[in-house]
Amino acid sequence: MPDTNGPHLIRGARPLGGDPVDILMADGLITAIGPDLEAPEGAETVDATGLVALPGLVDLHTHLREPGREDAETVASGSRSAAAGGYTAVHAMANTDPVADTAGVVEQVWRLGREAGYCDVRPVGAVTVGLAGERLAEIGAMAESAARVRVFSDDGICVSDALLMRRALEYVKAFDGVVAQHAQEPRLTQGAQMNEGRVSDRLGLPGWPAVAEEAIIARDCLLAQHVGSRLHVCHVSTKGSVDIIRWAKARGCDVTAEVTPHHLLLTDELVESYDPIYKVNPPLRTAEDVEALREGLADGTIDIVATDHAPHPREAKETEWSTAAMGMVGLETALAVVQRTMVDTGLLTWAGVADRMSAAPARIGRVGGHGRELAEGEPANVVLYDPADPVAVDGAAMATKSSNTPFRGMTLPGRVRATFLRGTPTVLEGKIK
C-alpha cells in the first residue's frame, strides 16, 4: 500500500493539455489550482513541466482474476498495473472462480482492493448465477452490499436469452444499475477463433462474424428502450455496431458503449502469424472497422475507452492458436494507445480523452469522487502524462503479473509519470510507490 503523506504541489502541469499551472493537493483534495502557487510548509513538489494533467482514469472493464486465477493476476497486482497506467478506479469483472455472483464475493474483491490501496476497485456483479445464463444472480444483494455494485455483466459470455436480458435490464432500474452486455450471439460463434473474413478464410480458422455482435446490440438497444432502462455495450468492435448504436441513440435509447485500445489500433491481419498474443474476444477486426471505431469514439457514439485488461499466464498463450486463451493486458498501455490513435490523429483533444477515459466511465459506473474536473475542492485524483516520451512496449517490464501485451515490440508515444489517488501518489517519476 502506498504511504499516505502530506501535501503535494505539482508545478507546471497542463490541465487537459492547456496552459501550465500549479496544482496543490492536501487532505485528499485539490486545494488550489493556478499559476505560481506558493508551496505550503512540508509540501512535496513535483516538477510536471510539459506534462499533461488529466483526472485519474476510470476503467469500466478490467479482469483482475482474483479469486481463482491468482497465477494470472491478483487484485493487488492488477491495481498496481492500473495505477501505472494512470487509473484511479477500475471495475473488476465478474468472471472469477468463484464467479462474483453473490454479495460475499463482490465484498471480498472490494476489500482486497481497499487493502491494496492503489486504486478504487469497484466489483462488477454477474447478471446470472455462475454466468450460466439461466437465472438472475442476487443482483439486489450485490447492489446493497458494502461494494455498492452498480454495473452487472456476464462478460466473457453473452446474456443471449432475450427474456432474461429484458428482466435484468428491468431489475437494475431499482437501484440505478446498468447491464453491461458482452454482445456475442452464441450460435453464430460456435468454435469461433477470429474475425470472419478474408484472413480467417485464408488461415482456415473458424470465423467470428460481425453480425453476431451487431444482432445482439440491435436487440438489446430495442429491449432497453422498451423497458426504459440503461444498457452498456462492452468492447464494441465493428463498424456495423457503431452504426447501430448511433441509430439507437438518435431514437432515444439510453445506451452507452465502450471500445478497447486494441480495437482502436490493431487488425486481424496480425493473426497471420498464428501467434495467440493476438487472440482476443471479440476478435481484432479490419482496418475499416478500426476507422469506424475511432470516428465513433470521436463523435461520442462510443462513450468511453475501456481496457478489457485480460491477463493470462504464459502457457495459455504459448500454444497453438485454437487452444490459446483469449485476451490481452491493457491497463499500462491504454493512454498511450489512445494518444496515438485519437490525439495524435487530431480526432480527440486531451479534454476529450479526459471525458472518454475518466468522466464518462465514472458516470456510467456511478463511481463517486472520480471523473471530476481538475478544480479546487475536487478529490485529488490526478494523472500526469508525458505525451512526448516514447516507450518501447515490453510485457515483462509491466506491473501486471502477466505479460500478454499485443503491443509488444511497438513504440507508443508517451508514458504516465505520476498518478495520485486522493492526493496520495501511487506512481511518482514513472515508478510505482
Place this chain on the structure above:
Amino acid sequence: MRHLLSTGDLSRDEATLVLDTAAELAQVGDRSVKKLPTLRGRTVVNLFYEDSTRTRTSFELAAKRLSADVINFSAKGSSVSKGESLKDTALTLQAMGADAVVIRHSASGAAHRLATWVDGSVLNAGDGTHEHPTQALLDAYTMRERLGRLDGLRVAVVGDILHSRVARSNVLLLTTLGAHVTLVAPPTLLPVSVDTWTCEVSYDLDDVLPKSDVVMMLRVQAERMRDSFFPSVREYSRNYGLDGARLARMPEHAIVMHPGPMVRGMEIAAEVADSPRCTVTAQVANGVSLRMAVLYLLLGGS
C-alpha cells in the same frame, strides 16, 4: 526454403523445382533397390496429432528411401496424451536432434507455431482446415504427369471447400503454376470471402464439368449434415456427387482426382472411383516421390 508451411510461400520456380526433383526421384521407386544414401545420418520425426496412416506412411517411406532415420511420434500413447504442450514436445524433439519435423495437427497454424520453437525444418503435413502443402504438390505432379502441363489447365475442385486444407493449398499452388481453378460447392461449404480468392466459383457442377481438364473431388463428411451445411446426403450427392453419367459429360482426356479417403456413394460413385480415369492410386504413388523431393530440398541433401 527452410520450412514448408504453405504452398502460398512457394514461387513458381520453387514449386517447379519440387515437381522436377520428384520426377527424378520417382525413378528410384522403379529400381529393385529403392533407396538412396542422400539423407544418411539425418533424423526425420513424424509428429502426428491426428490419425492418418496413409500420410504418415507416405512420409515415412519417403524419408527411408533417402536413408534418413525416421521416428514416428504419435500423439496417442505418448506424453502428448498426458497433456504435454506442443511447445514442450517441440523442445524435446529439438533436444533429440531432429533435422526435420513432419507435423499433422488438428489446429490450423500448428506447423507455423512449431517453426517458431525448433531449429530444424518443419513440414506441414496438414494443419486443421488450413493447408496440406505436400498433397497439393503431389496433385500438381499427378496432373502434369497425366496431362503434360499445368499452365492453362482448367481444374475444378468440388466439395467441402470451407473445411478443406487440400483446397486451400491447391488454389494457391495451382494459381502460382498458371492453372485456372474453379471451386464448386453449395454456398454453405464455401468461405464467405471466397470471391476475393484467385479462382472462380460455381454452384453448378454440371455446368463446370464439360469445361474441366481435371475434376478434383473432396471428401464430404456426413456429419456436416447435422450442422445444416446441406439438407441430406442424398441431396448433396445428387447435386455435387460424381457419378457415371457426369463422368460421361467430362472431356475425354479429363481426369478425376481425389485426395482420399473417398466416401463412395457420397461425393464419388464406385464406378467413377474404379474407372481408369480416376488417379487416386497414382496420387498415392506420386506422394512418396514428391515427399522425397521436399525432404531432399529442405534438408539440403547432396
